[in-house]
Amino acid sequence: MFTMNSTPNAATALPFIGRVLMATIFLLSALGKIVAPDANLAYIASMGLPAPVLGLVAAVMLELVGSVLLGLGYRTRLVAALLAAYAVATALIFHHALADQNQLFHFLKNLAMAGGLLQVVAFGAGAFSLDNRRAPVATAAV
Template sequence: MNPNLNAQLNANSAVPAVGRTLIAAIFFISGIGKLAAPAATMAYIASLGLPAPALGLIGALVLELAGATLLVVGYKTRLVALLLAVYAVVTALIFHHALGDQNQMFHFLKNLAMAGGLLQVAAFGAGAFSIDNRRAAVTRAAA
């Protein structure tokens, strides 16, 4: 196996962009679902005894829709990935902690897997096809 495979995949291919897009898909779909049924989302938040369901909805919409968009285009990718990873873990702990329920356990583990993928993005960056990479290239060229 080529020891430089990681560097090649990150710097010279579309693999990181595809990975970012696949991770972002679940956030897009979740955000659109919340946007389509805000009352149901707020009722679910309230049913757990959390304060300010409307603020929770707005926060979730911003994180999911804006975060997914920024992740796909690769802008501030490491920071966005880190924020979404924290969001995934926090939502797992708050909304999917009934681990005796197989469906909730599945969602809990799904959120942890998403966080793991996002931490990889935070660790290794956006890759070649990203705004972050273009900005870095402009900065290098100007120096």
Template structure:
């Protein structure tokens, strides 16, 4: 009987570990999707994005666009892979807050209000990755 209880507990723990690792992977994919899609959309319409960046008064809009594309696509792919996930998530969290402040701070406009708090919520999710890591299904876990 004791052996059955121990086996049952170990089996439940194993299922729980797989569930937790799977949830971490799915969470990283979902968090990354917005960054990758946003980066690709910037590649598709660079002139429009340079105009938008200029319109908010940021200097060096071409450089800002290039950096945004690298952060969004590179960071999104690295986060999915779980490569240096804590560092990447921290960079993406800061990027999310900075872009909220730079591009979506007109909170009287309902659309901008939603975008602002979407970015803040994304930063919150990314801070969970900073705090708890990428999980078992990640390149970070293989490096240990």
């Protein structure tokens, strides 16, 4: 049976694996927006949001930069908090038609992603991260 106490190497790697898995959905979403901007602009406009181009650019930047920083574990708590807020906001704005089973699925998916990201906010990036890199030890002058 797997326990965190019996496999310290696996436990050390789990936060890294979790961050990469969560970052992947944001990275793929950003790439999808870059590849098909017209469809995404139309979707944003159909929701009645102002400045669809600005919204698309902001979403791509947050998803692209956020996914890379989350995966690397740099400024992880802040990035995870921003991505969690973004996931909840996009659930409420774009997936609020809960009578539609597909929209309900996406709404719940976004909430689950936010929950995972809040775990990162609470517990940090883990051992394999830029946040956890060791600072050089200062040596005393002789």
